[in-house]
Amino acid sequence: METPRHRIGRRSFLTASLGLTGAMVVAFNWPDSRMGSADAAPRIFQPNAFISIGADGLVTLVMPFVEMGQGTYTAVPMLIAEELEVDLASVRLEHAPADEKRYGHPLFGSQITGGSGTIRGAWEPMRKAGAAARMMLVAAAAREWKVDASTCRASNGEVLHPSSGRKLGYGQLAAKAAVLPVPDQITLKPASAFTLVGTSAKRLDVPAKVNGSARFGIDANPPGMKIAAVAACPVFGGRLAEVDESKARAIKGVRKIVRLDDAVAVVADHTGAARKGLAALAITWDNGSNAAFSTAAWEGQLTEAMRGKGVVALDEGHFAGHRASGAKTVDAVYTMPMLAHATMEPMNCTAHVHKDGVELWVGTQAPARCQAFVAEALGVDPARVKVNNHLVGGGFGRRLEADYAVQAAQIAKQLPYPVKVIWSREEDIQHDIYRPFYRDELSMTLDAKGAAVGFSHRLAGSSVVARYAPAWIAKGIDPDAVEAAETPYDLAHKYVEFIAVEAPVPTGFWRGVGPTHNCFVTECFIDELAHAAGQDPVAYRRAMLIKTPRARQVLEIAAQRAGWGRKLEPGTGMGVALANAWGSFAASVVECTVDKDGNIALKRMTTVVDCGQVINPNGVIAQMEGGQIYGLTAALYGKLTIENGRIMQGNFHDYPLIRIHEVPQLDIHLVHSSESPGGTGEIGTTVTAPALANAVFAATGKRLRTLPLTPDALQRI
Amino acid sequence: MAITLNVNGKDRRVDVDGDTPLLWVLRDVLEMTGTKFGCGMALCGACTVHLDGQPIRSCSTPVESIGKGRITTIEAIGATAAGQRIQAAWIKHEVPQCGYCQSGQVMSACALLAANPTPSDTDIDAAMAGNLCRCGTYPRIRAAIKSAAGADTKG
Numbered sequence: 001m002e003t004p005r006h007r008i009g010r011r012s013f014l015t016a017s018l019g020l021t022g023a024m025v026v027a028f029n030w031p032d033s034r035m036g037s038a039d040a041a042p043r044i045f046q047p048n049a050f051i052s053i054g055a056d057g058l059v060t061l062v063m064p065f066v067e068m069g070q071g072t073y074t075a076v077p078m079l080i081a082e083e084l085e086v087d088l089a090s091v092r093l094e095h096a097p098a099d100e101k102r103y104g105h106p107l108f109g110s111q112i113t114g115g116s117g118t119i120r121g122a123w124e125p126m127r128k129a130g131a132a133a134r135m136m137l138v139a140a141a142a143r144e145w146k147v148d149a150s151t152c153r154a155s156n157g158e159v160l161h162p163s164s165g166r167k168l169g170y171g172q173l174a175a176k177a178a179v180l181p182v183p184d185q186i187t188l189k190p191a192s193a194f195t196l197v198g199t200s201a202k203r204l205d206v207p208a209k210v211n212g213s214a215r216f217g218i219d220a221n222p223p224g225m226k227i228a229a230v231a232a233c234p235v236f237g238g239r240l241a242e243v244d245e246s247k248a249r250a251i252k253g254v255r256k257i258v259r260l261d262d263a264v265a266v267v268a269d270h271t272g273a274a275r276k277g278l279a280a281l282a283i284t285w286d287n288g289s290n291a292a293f294s295t296a297a298w299e300g301q302l303t304e305a306m307r308g309k310g311v312v313a314l315d316e317g318h319f320a321g322h323r324a325s326g327a328k329t330v331d332a333v334y335t336m337p338m339l340a341h342a343t344m345e346p347m348n349c350t351a352h353v354h355k356d357g358v359e360l361w362v363g364t365q366a367p368a369r370c371q372a373f374v375a376e377a378l379g380v381d382p383a384r385v386k387v388n389n390h391l392v393g394g395g396f397g398r399r400l401e402a403d404y405a406v407q408a409a410q411i412a413k414q415l416p417y418p419v420k421v422i423w424s425r426e427e428d429i430q431h432d433i434y435r436p437f438y439r440d441e442l443s444m445t446l447d448a449k450g451a452a453v454g455f456s457h458r459l460a461g462s463s464v465v466a467r468y469a470p471a472w473i474a475k476g477i478d479p480d481a482v483e484a485a486e487t488p489y490d491l492a493h494k495y496v497e498f499i500a501v502e503a504p505v506p507t508g509f510w511r512g513v514g515p516t517h518n519c520f521v522t523e524c525f526i527d528e529l530a531h532a533a534g535q536d537p538v539a540y541r542r543a544m545l546i547k548t549p550r551a552r553q554v555l556e557i558a559a560q561r562a563g564w565g566r567k568l569e570p571g572t573g574m575g576v577a578l579a580n581a582w583g584s585f586a587a588s589v590v591e592c593t594v595d596k597d598g599n600i601a602l603k604r605m606t607t608v609v610d611c612g613q614v615i616n617p618n619g620v621i622a623q624m625e626g627g628q629i630y631g632l633t634a635a636l637y638g639k640l641t642i643e644n645g646r647i648m649q650g651n652f653h654d655y656p657l658i659r660i661h662e663v664p665q666l667d668i669h670l671v672h673s674s675e676s677p678g679g680t681g682e683i684g685t686t687v688t689a690p691a692l693a694n695a696v697f698a699a700t701g702k703r704l705r706t707l708p709l710t711p712d713a714l715q716r717i
Numbered sequence: 718m719a720i721t722l723n724v725n726g727k728d729r730r731v732d733v734d735g736d737t738p739l740l741w742v743l744r745d746v747l748e749m750t751g752t753k754f755g756c757g758m759a760l761c762g763a764c765t766v767h768l769d770g771q772p773i774r775s776c777s778t779p780v781e782s783i784g785k786g787r788i789t790t791i792e793a794i795g796a797t798a799a800g801q802r803i804q805a806a807w808i809k810h811e812v813p814q815c816g817y818c819q820s821g822q823v824m825s826a827c828a829l830l831a832a833n834p835t836p837s838d839t840d841i842d843a844a845m846a847g848n849l850c851r852c853g854t855y856p857r858i859r860a861a862i863k864s865a866a867g868a869d870t871k872g
Contacts, residue, residue, distance in 0.1 A: 069814030069852045202811065209816030210807040210823055212751020212791035216816075219750035227745060252734050271754070272733065272741035344755050344763060344817040344851045393753075393817030394851050425756040618811060622857070626814055629853025652760040652849060660855040661842035 050129050051080065053137075057157055057171030059086055064096045064103035065122065066113040066365055067205055068392035068399070069626065070681050071619035074203045076122050078615055082196045083130030083189065085154040086170070093204070098371035098387035110469070111368035114400050114509065116582035116679025119615055123677050124188075131186045133177075140177035141168050191613060191674055200618035205391070217363030217390040218422060220350040225418040226255055228411055229274035232263035232431050235287040235645035236504050240264055244282035251277045258414045265411045271422055290504040290645040295437070298503045298642070299335065302439040302460040310458070310499030313482040319495035322454050327445035330529060334442065334521040334705045337639040339435035339510055340649075342657060345393020346428040349408035352418035357384025358409055359418070363392040365399040373402035374409040396630070397509035400468070401433050426650035434640065435510030436462035437503070440521040445493070450533050452544065454493030457485045457522065462507035463500040483514035484686075487522045488551045488580040489544035505642065511630055512685040515581035520707065523577040523690035528703060537576050537694065538564055551580050554587040554608040554671060561669060562589035562606035571595065572603070575694025579686040583678030584611040588628070588687040590695040591664075598711030600636065600696060602664035609668070609683065612675035620680050624668045627684025633658045635689035637708050720780050724749070725793035735781030739773075740764045742780050743790060751791035751820050755849065762848030765821035766790045772828040774847075791820040799831040799865075806865035814852035822848050826862050835866050 052060045061080055067073040077091040096103040096111070103111045106121040134154045141159035142149035145166055152161050160167045191198075208214040233239060243264050245257040253273030258265040266277035323329060349370075350361035357380055364370050367387045375382040392399055408421040423431070438461035445454035463478040472479060478498060485496045510516075530540035538559045545552035555578050559565075564574060572593045579586050588607040594600050607624055614620055637656045641648045649655040689707055697703050702717040721730050722739075724747065731746050738757075743749045743766070752775060755763030759774035766775045767789040794800035803826045813819045822845070829836055829844035836844065841862050850858070 067815075069816065071814075202808075203813075205816065206808050206811055206813055209813035209819050210804045211795055212749075212820050214816050215750070216753075218754065221748060221750070270733065270737070270741045270745035272737035272745070275741075275757070276734070276736075342851060344753075344761070344815065344849065346754065392815060394815045396851070422754065425758070425761075622811065622814060622854075625856055626853035629855060630851070651758055652756055653758070657849050657851060659849065660845045660858060663853075663855045666856055 050126070051084075051133055053133070053170050053174040055171045055174060057090065057169050058092055059084065059090055060092045060094060062094050062096050064105070064111065065118045066095070066363070066389060066392050066395070068113065068365065068395035070118070070623055071203055071616060072113065072118045073205045074201060075119060075615045075619055076126055077204065078196050078201055079122055079126040080130040082194060083127045084134050086157045088196060088201055088204070090157060095389040096367070098367035098385070100368040103368070109471070110366070112366045112400055114365050114395065114397060115513070116681040116683070119677045120583055120679055127188050128186050131188055132183055135183045135186065136177040136180050137170055137173045139180050140173045144168065144173070144176065197615055198613070198617070200616055203619070214391055216345055216393045217350070217361060218345055218348045218393065218420075220361030220388070220390065220420060222350065222352060222359075222361060222418045225350065225420055226267050226269060226415070227271045227274050228258070228265040228267045228419050228421045229271065229278040230263055230265040230407065230411070230421055230423060230427065231278055231283065232407075232427065233285045233287070234430060235285065235291050236293070236506070237290045238262065238288040238645070239286040241284040241286040243284070247280040247282070248277040251280060256415065257281070258411050260407070260410050263407065265421065267411070267415060267419055275424070287645060293504055293645045294643050295338070295641045298437050298505070299439070301503060302437065302501050305499050305501045306439060306441060306458060306460050308499065310460070310497045311476045312495070312497050313477045314486050314494055314496040316495075317454065317493035319454055319456050319493040322493045323443070323445055323456070327447070327454065329443050329445050330532065331441070331443045332525050332528060332705060334440040334524065336438040336517055336520065336707055338437045338505070339634060339638045340429045340432040340640055340655060341394070341396045341398035341510060342429065342655060343394030343396060343398055346425055347398070347404040347423040348421060349405045350418055350420040351405070351408040351412035353378065353409065353412045353415075357381070357386065358412070359386045359388070360405055360409070361388045361390065362405055363390040363399065364402070364405065365392065365395045366402060369400070370402045370405040373406050377406045378409055378413060396511040397513070398432065400509055403433065425652070429640075429650055429655055430647040433506040433508035436464065436507040438517050442521060442525045444525070444529055452489070452529055453491060455487060455489075455491050456495040457518070458497045458499065459485060459518070460499040460501050462502055464507050464509055464513075466500065468508065480509070480514040483518065484579065484581045485514070485518040485522070487526065488548050488578065489526070489541070490547050491544065511627070512682040515579060516631070516682065516686045516689075519577065519579045519581070519686045520690045520693070523579075524693050524703070524705070527575070527690075527694040527697065531697070536565070541576070541578060548580070550585045550610050551578060554578070554585045554610050557669060557671065558587035558589050558606055558608040561608065561667060562591065562604070564589060569593070571699055573695045573698025573700070575691045575696065575698055577687045577690035577694060579683050581683060581686060583676065584609060584680055584683050586610075586624075586683045586687045588691040590688070590691040592692065592695045592699060594696055594699045594714065598714035600709060602632070602662065602692075604665050604667065605688070605691075606667045607669070607684065607687065608671060609680060610671035610673050611678040611680045612673050613677045614670055615677060617670055620670060621668050623680045624684040625666055627680070627682060628666060628688045629658060629663055631685040631688030632663070632692070634685070635692045635707055635709055639708050718781075722780065722783060722788060723785065724788045725790060726787070731780070733780060736779045738776050739766070739778045739780050739783065739788070740775040743775060749790055749792055753817055753820055755818065755821075760849075761818070761821075762825060763818050763821040765824040765848065767794075767824060767828060770828065770831060772825050791824060794824060794827050797827065797831070799827045802865040803827045803830060803861070806861040810857045810861040810864060812854050812857040812861050814854055818848060818850045822850065822854075822858055826858070826865070829862065830865055836862065
C-alpha cells in the first residue's frame with residue numbers, strides 16, 4: 001500500500017534535500033574564511049549545516065540523527081566520507097542542537113531519529129554534502145595551482161595534481177574552498193566505485209562504550225547540579241492532592257520537596273538521598289476519573305468500537321461486494337497487549353531554568369520536540385531553550401517523546417540550580433507512553449479450489465500519529481496504524497479499515513510500530529490458512545508472491561538456510577514469517593521446542609534480509625540481531641495490565657526481558673542488492689513474534705491469537 | 718556518616734547515610750558515571766562493580782556493608798589482565814549497541830574470566846544471566862567472552 005506518509009515523505013524529501021544541500025554548502029564555517037574581510041568582527045557561531053573542515057584537516061559532522069545503538073554514528077559518517085574522500089577516522093561528530101528547520105529529517109519533516117528512517121533519509125543528502133565539499137576543495141586547489149579542476153583528484157583528505165605531483169591537504173584548502181561557489185551539478189559515485197560504503201567499517205562509538213567513558217543523558221553533571229527522584233500519580237490523569245514531607249526533610253542530603261500538578265519530587269545532593277526521601281513522603285493522590293479503568297475495560301471498548309465503522313484505508317477489488325457473492329470465508333480475531341519500551345537507561349533529564357531561559361541535558365530521539373514542549377510548558381521562547389543532546393541509552397520510540405523533559409523543566413523552574421531528574425524503573429514502566437492494545441478482525445475468502453482470493457483486515461486501537469504528528473494524517477488515515485496491514489501477498493481483493501479508539505492511557509511509537517503489530521496478526525493468520533488448506537506454509541506464501549520477487553527471494557533463502565521441511569523431533573516445530581516495511585524485506589524461520597507444560601525453548605533463528613544497498617553489513621547484522629531479540633521479549637514475556645487505572649507491573653521481575661541463556665543461535669543473511677537502502681532498525685522485531693508463534697503451532701498444534709506466548713496460555717487451549 | 722571506601726585502589730572519604738547504595742556514591746558523590754543505574758533491585762546488572770574481585774550489584778549494596786573491601790569499577794577494570802582481554806574482545810566483536818548496559822556486562826564478564834579462564838557456554842550463561850541488554854547484544858557477548866578466553870589459553 002502506498003501510505004500517505006510515504007507521499008508526504010517524498011514531498012518533504014525534495015524540499016529538505018534542497019535545504020540540506022544548501023545548508024551543507026554554507027557549512028564551511030571556518031573562522032579563517034572571514035579573515036581579511038571587511039566585517040572581520042567576531043560573530044557568534046551559528047552552526048547551520050553538517051560539515052566543517054578545520055585548518056587541521058579534521059572533518060566535523062554535526063549529526064542531525066542520534067545514536068541510540070543503531071550505528072548511525074558510524075553509517076552516516078561513512079556516507080560523507082565516501083564522497084568527501086577522507087578516512088572515516090578523521091571525521092569528528094557533534095550532536096546537533098535542537099533545530100527543526102536545519103536538522104529536520106528529510107522523510108518526516110521533524111528532527112527525529114526513528115521510523116527506521118535514518119539511512120533512508122541520509123543516503124542521498126549526506127553523500128551530496130560530502131561530494132559538494134570535495135568538489136569545492138578540488139576547485140580551490142585547481143585555482144591555487146592555476147590548472148583545470150578536471151586534472152585534479154581528491155584522495156584521503158588531500159587534493160592531488162597527478163601530472164605535476166603537487167598536493168594540498170584539505171586543511172590547507174578549507175578557507176579558500178569556503179568562499180567558492182557551490183557546484184550546481186553534483187555527481188555521485190556509482191555503487192561500483194564505493195570503497196567505504198558496503199564495508200563493515202568499525203563502529204566509532206564502541207571504545208567509549210566499553211570503558212565507561214561514554215556520556216549518556218543520565219551522566220550529565222553541570223556545575224551546582226542537584227538530583228531529584230520523582231513520583232507521578234500512579235493513576236493516569238490523576239493529580240497530587242497533598243504531601244506530608246516532614247520525614248523526608250529530615251533525611252541527610254535532602255534539599256527540597258517540589259510539587260507539580262500531577263507529581264512530587266524530592267531534590268537532594270545525590271540520588272540515594274533523593275530516593276530515600278521520596279520513599280519517606282506520605283503522598284495523597286486525587287485519582288480522578290480513571291480510577292476504575294482496566295485492561296478489560298479497554299478490550300471491551302475495542303470490541304464495542306469494532307461493531308461500528310472506521311476509516312477505510314484500502315479497498316482494492318471491492319471486497320464487500322466480493323464477499324457478498326457467497327465466497328467461502330475464514331475468520332479470526334487477534335489481540336495484542338500493551339507494552340512498555342523498557343529502555344535500559346530510565347527516563348531522565350537535567351534542566352536549568354535561569355534568567356535567560358532554559359538549558360536541558362538529555363538523551364533524546366527528538367531534540368526539537370523537547371525544545372518546543374519545554375518552551376510551551378514554561379511559557380518561554382523556544383529560541384531560549386537550549387538542548388544538549390547525548391548518547392541515548394535505548395530509544396525504541398520512547399525517547400521520541402518529550403514528557404520527561406517537560407517534567408524536569410517544571411521541577412527546575414522551582415529551583416535556583418540545575419536539577420537532574422531520574423525516574424526509577426517503576427516510574428519508567430508505569431509512566432511510559434505505551435504500545436497500544438490492539439484488536440484485529442481478519443477474514444480471507446477462498447475460491448472453489450480453496451485458494452485465497454480476498455483479504456479483509458479490520459483493526460482497532462489507539463492512533464499514535466493523531467496525537468504525535470497530526471500532520472501525517474492524510475485523508476483521515478493514520479498511515480502508521482495501517483502500514484503493512486494489507487500483507488504483501490497477491491490477492492484480488494484487499495480491504496483495510498482502521499477504527500481509532502482512544503483510552504485514557506498515553507500511547508506511542510514502539511520499535512516496529514504499525515508493521516510489527518500488523519505483521520504479527522497477518523503472518524499468523526496466513527499460517528492458519530496454509531495449515532487449513534493442508535499446504536506447506538512456505539510454499540503457500542511463495543505462490544502468492546509472484547508480484548513481489550524481493551519478498552519471494554528472502555522467503556526462499558530463509559527456508560533453504562533453515563533446512564525447512566526436514567524431519568523434526570516430536571515437540572519441535574519450525575515457523576516462518578515474512579515482513580515488508582521501511583523499504584526492506586525480511587523472512588525469518590524460527591525453530592523451537594515446546595514441552596508438555598508449555599515451556600518454549602528456542603533452538604535456532606534463521607533470518608534473511610534484503611534492505612537494498614547495505615552501508616555497513618556488520619551494522620545491519622547487529623540491528624537484525626537486536627531487533628529480533630527485542631521481538632523475542634515481546635513474543636515470550638511482553639504484557640502490561642491495568643487495574644484501577646494504574647499499571648500493575650513495575651520492574652524486571654514482573655515485566656521481564658529476555659536474558660542471555662534464552663537466546664538461541666541466530667543466523668542472519670543479507671541479500672546483495674543495489675536497490676535504494678531500506679531501514680533495518682525494526683524489521684527484525686517485526687518478523688520475530690509471528691515466526692515464533694507459527695513455530696509453536698507447528699510444535700503443538702495450538703494456535704495462540706495473542707501475545708505473549710506463555711505456558712499458561714498454551715495450557716488453556 | 719563519614720565512610721572511607723577503597724575505590725580503584727584509592728581511599729575515598731564520603732559523608733552519606735550508611736544505607737546509601739554504593740551506586741549513588743560512585744555516580745553522584747565520586748562523579749564516576751561509568752557505572753549505570755537500571756532497576757534499583759539487582760535485577761538487571763547495569764550497576765555491576767567488583768568487590769574484592771567478585772561481581773556485586775552496587776544499586777543494592779549499602780556503603781556501610783563494604784568495610785575495607787576493595788571496589789573496582791569500569792573506569793579501572795582495563796588495568797587488569799582480564800579487563801584488557803574483555804575490552805579488546807568487546808571492541809573486536811563490536812558488542813555494544815546503545816552501550817548503556819555494557820559497563821555492567823564488561824564487569825560481569827571480567828569477573829567470570831578472572832575466575833574461570835576457559836568458560837563453557839553454560840558457564841557464560843550462568844555468569845551473564847543477571848545482566849540484561851535491551852538492544853540484544855547477547856550473541857556478541859557470548860562470542861566476545863569466548864574470544865577473550867581463547868586469547869587467554871593461547872597466551
